[in-house]
Amino acid sequence: MTPLLYREDAYLREAPARVVAITPEGGAVLDRSLFYPKGGGQPGDSGWLEWDGTRLAIATAVKAEDGQSSVLVPAEPAALPPMGAHVVQHLDWERRHAHMRVHTALHLLSVVIPLPVTGGQIGATGGRLDFLMPEPPEDRAAIEDALNALVDRDLPVTECWITEADLDAQPDLVKTLSVKPPRGAGKVRLVRIGEPSEQVDLQPCGGTHVARTGEIGALRLGKIENKGKQNRRVTLLLA
Template identity: 50%
Template sequence: MPREVKALFRDDAYLSTAEGTVSAVNDRGGIILDQTCFYATSGGQPGDTGFLERADGSKIAISATVCGENKDEIIHVPSNNQPPPSVGEKLVTHIDWDRRYKLMRMHTACHLLTVVCPYPITGASVGEEESRVDFDIPEMDGDKASVSAALMNLVSANHPVSTKWITEEELAANPALIKSKNVRPPSGAGRIRLVCIGDAASVDSQPCGGTHVTETQEVGDIHIGKIEKKGRENRRFRIRFGPLPAN
């Protein structure tokens, strides 16, 4: 039976360290705490890495964070050949903040791209240096330069980024909030987390469980490195940090 973990990152993506108590260690050595600031791989965003600090100061290196039987069960995967903690042991979680912050900036940039390109999303992957978003686009308007300029306009406007919760019934009544063509938000929990950009979500609002910055200016310089045609109506946009390189 899955163990529910309090996901501290859902309320504060900037929390890089927190205390937790070991509630279980699974048969593969995965460590489950009662609460954690570590994000588990989901929705195209990779899970956090870092370490768990024991009371004696020793560290358990964490190479990945994944979901268990559902998204509420968060499992910290230790690197090989480390002594496991005991159930009931108190640990302090430390995420690799530099890596997480890059992912937060990138994930926010992906949301901004869906504003610039308002087409059904067919796939996405968030990375530390490059991310991709795939869209169902029959005919492509614009190029790397024009899309990059539109992205930077949204970044520079420094729109606030926030989250809110709505009921599953509210989501069903507003199907346009779902931008993904093939993937629906997980149901059954009774509520859905929205990521909103702009005052009163004036720029964008969509279901997402990932981590993001709190204002678009934090994304920094961003550009489209490549636009690829993947099938008759599928276009892949590759987002990269830094200004658009001169031709």
């Protein structure tokens, strides 16, 4: 199993690694994955690699065929580090941290609007969730106030794991109708907001998050759009 450094420590900004594969498309696979690969509505990380005095810009990361490793995609055609080369991975930290803030904020949005989620997307300045919501919310200000109240409580954001069988026995944990939790390893990662005895949210998630809700900062509600007879798209912005 490739160590998933982005999951072990979402705040790690650089790490050494060794090149273990070059894909036919021209991407590099390392033996330790610092770059989060695109998935679950969260973009892949960007940054750069350094080796032997060479620097290679990385535009994004996608999942390898094994479903675990990250394939690093160069920003432009360039010579890749050779097989077996020792490199140092560097994240575009400001972009990654923005994704962490937005991702955690969207979990809070799913708390404030307790409806099934039919889609979502994370960006560096904000994100959106699509809800199974036949009618638009009556009070936008109340939603925004509730979100910022959860941010201001500076709640801890932690993780725990359950077996796939336990998740099957608790289907209410899965809020998203369009994105299913990753399976196959026998266990599923849950992200919890709040203390275990007073949690405000608990749901399966493979993405990166801030350590406390206070780190998100102020939030502003954006557009609420009609996306079909039963769906509304709610946009959330970092203020």
